[in-house]
Amino acid sequence: MRSKPEAKFQYEYARPALTVDIVVFALDADDLMVMLIQRDLEPFEGQWALPGGFVHLDETLDDAARRELQEETGLQGIFLEQLYTYGDLNRDPRERVVTVAYYALVNLEGHNVQASTDARNAAWFSVNELPDLAFDHANILAAAHERLRGKVRYQPIGFELLPEKFTLRQLQHLYEVILDRELDKRNFRKKVLSMEIVQETDEIEKDVAHRAARLYRFDQKAYERLTEQGFHFEI
Amino acid sequence: MRSKPEAKFQYEYARPALTVDIVVFALDADDLMVMLIQRDLEPFEGQWALPGGFVHLDETLDDAARRELQEETGLQGIFLEQLYTYGDLNRDPRERVVTVAYYALVNLEGHNVQASTDARNAAWFSVNELPDLAFDHANILAAAHERLRGKVRYQPIGFELLPEKFTLRQLQHLYEVILDRELDKRNFRKKVLSMEIVQETDEIEKDVAHRAARLYRFDQKAYERLTEQGFHFEI
């Protein structure tokens, strides 16, 4: 007694609308930040929400996420990864909308983030001081945060939040902020350096009122080489 | 210069079709198995594919996956988790179809799996001897396999593949099959027992031609208690 949708392919079922939403993370001096956009239309007019929008028929989901990111925040060429797909019935009060959520990592120094594009009000918020969010976006954001916390420990994605050249202190600070606990300086350096996936440069920090720290860069090639040999990144 | 989809909500964009597909894993004597269904219609008529179908407007994604699983394989009440959403443009030759993939774990002894329901030909295949698959299902299956391999190590989901009561040897075998490497018997037992998440029963195996092994059961309560205290499962 099962219907066979293939038989009358395009008529069988009404379709949910399909959108993408993106949780964009960045690292501030002391906090993990998320970019939000203030809605200028009902529903949830005036409330903050994740950047996102409809998936077009002629673009993949990744492309849709990249396009929306570009249109709403000006961000381009950044780390983007699919998170989860949300399909509860009343996520959107207007009609059935399924959204494919992504999360993105961006280095604030390297990218010119337009705080406001397209007459929309966009801003960074600390993940620890979030406003009320539209739709189920608080859920999505919490899941993205959770995923980042988990994944940063066994994939070298944290580097996406730092400038190309960074100090070991910055790297440690990143992990401390994301994992929300303090790490031992000596043990941290020992571990990172022993993995041989960061490359010492001949440069040092600039404009600091104390001894300047050496700058390092993430060595993607070395990482891939090691990974092929069964190496497993872990912090 | 950005369109505002909210303004003319239901007319702005044509919508992709939305489906769910499920990778159902089970454990055979020696292999990790997957359930496949032979297609009885074009496209890919006669080829094997993952069970799945259209998402209805009045059901969540999880509900759709459960319904399709029930309709196509008779399986009910089993472990089911969202995997990833696939939205490449030409996944389906007929038109744009986005699919939310799930994976499921089932214990062959405890469930009466209908090998063929609804005049469809369904069968179990070893993940090591798969036929050609329709659409991008080979991709999806590989991703599910990868996810299972990764997740089984830090979440106690492996138990879903075993009967309620199992021997430690069976549990070890499960990990050996999924991780595709041999484990040391003594070290494995030591580790599992030290976690205190399996409960010894007073029963032993039946009908074996040698000393019968003690049966254990997974202790969900104990697991949750430990997890709250910061315990982290890991094999």
Place this chain on the structure above:
DNA sequence: ACAAAAGTGTTAAATGTACACCCATGC
């Protein structure tokens, strides 16, 4: 009695964790 798998401890190596001081630099 023998075939088959169950069950059980010890040791060495590797890894993780805790901890404190001197150094270089800018002001």
Place this chain on the structure above:
DNA sequence: GCATGGGTGTACATTTAACACTTTTGT
């Protein structure tokens, strides 16, 4: 010269990995 963070090593505890024999049961 002092305030600030940069940079470094050692000792102890914990975890992992390697390894072999005796016991129980069914045939």
